[in-house]
Amino acid sequence: MGTIGEAGEFGLIARLTRRLPQGRDILLGPGDDAAVIAAPDRRVVATTDLLVEGRHFRRDWCGPYDIGRKAAAQNLADVVAMGARPTALLVGFAAPPATAVDWAERLYDGLADECREAGASVAGGDVVAAPEVTLAVTALGDLGGAEPLTRSGARPGDIVAVRGRLGHAAAGLALLSEGRDGPAELIAAYRRPEPPYAAGEEARSRGATALLDVSDGLVQDLGHIAAAGGVGIEIDSSAVPVPEILGPSGPVYALTGGEDHAFAGTFPPDAVLPPSWKRIGVVAEGTGVRVDGREPPTGGWDHFRA
Template identity: 70%
Template sequence: MSSIGELGEFGLITRLTDRLPQGPAVELGPGDDAAVVRAPDGRVVATTDLLVEGRHFRRDWSGPYEIGCKAVAQNLADVVAMGARPTVLLVGLAVPPETPVEWAEQLYAGLAEECELAGCSVAGGDVVAAPQITLAITALGDLDGEPPLTRAGAAPGDLVAIRGRLGHSAAGLELLRSGRTAPAELIEAHRRPRPPYTAGAEARAMGATALMDVSDGLLQDLGHIAKASGVRVEVDTADVPVPRVLGRGGLRHVLTGGEDHGFAATIPSSAVPPASWTVIGRVTEGAGVLVDGGSYQGGGWDHFRE
């Protein structure tokens, strides 16, 4: 099995990019000094994220394919949260030279698979040697002529609704840290988040006033909406779905666990959300987030606290 160092930078780039299909948003893909990407709307939604080995993933817990899927999912969820359609990813990979080429190939297989689910493409990037694996992802999206959905539009009288899996990744991480491997559903959820990529379009169809990717914990992220909008968000735990697989700490995981990349939206009280969305509270005058009328002990994820 050859290593990346033996193959060399340009050999690795060729090996990886030859496997990347290009979608209609890409006018010129990998192979030149830069990619050329179509932007029909005239505006580009852009976001970037880092995944550092030992901080955001561990190779003894996740395989390269799963790491690739996760890297794409957490970036595209931010694009979708703006009400945009994902179009293109740029991928920077820092990797030790002794890493097997097969590891990088499986990583890019995961990148390509997750991009296919969301209808976008990896259009380019860079590879460098480094002491530990780091992925730097830039994701682009198109608004298709619509205004962006931000955190700042919630108003008193709106309802609060959620979409997608919440709490599963945090529960899976807790299991891995304790050396357990079951329930497998939770372990898989931590290794590979599955954002509902249709959530942005669904939220727009409901007339959403604010939308956000739940990456750092539901309550913490609702707090960002409350602060940006100058309102209070009130959550009723009786309406919060807590799957049985989450166990005794299920509600805590749903309210504070991150990295599932579900979505939280505020919608008009007259909206009729589809079955995939669950109304869990309301927007009122005031500030901050209340849970069942009071404060809730326990916060979400903070990169500089954890």
């Protein structure tokens, strides 16, 4: 297949953009100075993440297809966590010139497939040379006339609930770090999160007062809702889903593990949630997050310290 250095910038761009289906929100796709994307609501939701090899992924632990899916998923989940419908991704891709074109194409296949899953397209991007593989992903979304679901709306008495897997990615990462290759379900969860994209619309339709995706760990991320709303959050750990496969450290993984991109939100006291949502606590007067009435275990992810 050759290397991307041999293909050259414009050859590589041609090979990659060919793999990216353009949905109806893409009014003008890759190839000009900029893309043009539908924003029917007159507002656009936008978020960006930078993923660096060795820091956010390891090429010996994750193949290009999974890296692509994960990079897309974490940004698409952020858009959904605002209560918006994802429309488009812009992707900056940096790689050493010796990288196989095939590897890059598989990565873009992963990006494209995750976008399909969430109803979005890849609208544009950039490719450059760099010592490590680096991905810069920006996701855009449409609010469809509704107000954004921010982190600041939780009120004392609200229900706290989660939707999606917790702790699986952290358990999978721990297994890979120990050189193990199973259970396959946990390794796969680390390699490729499966954000339940329907959660944004479900939360909005049930009157959610705050919503976010769990990227840094449940307790740490709920802390953002507590801080932004000036409230306390009381978690009942026995209500937090901890499937047996997570093993003896399961409760810790579920409370502090990030990267599953589950959704956590707060809802009015009388909200009736779909069965896929699990009620795990309540919003209270006060500050911070308490688990079973106590200070929670520390944990979570600081990109510069961890």
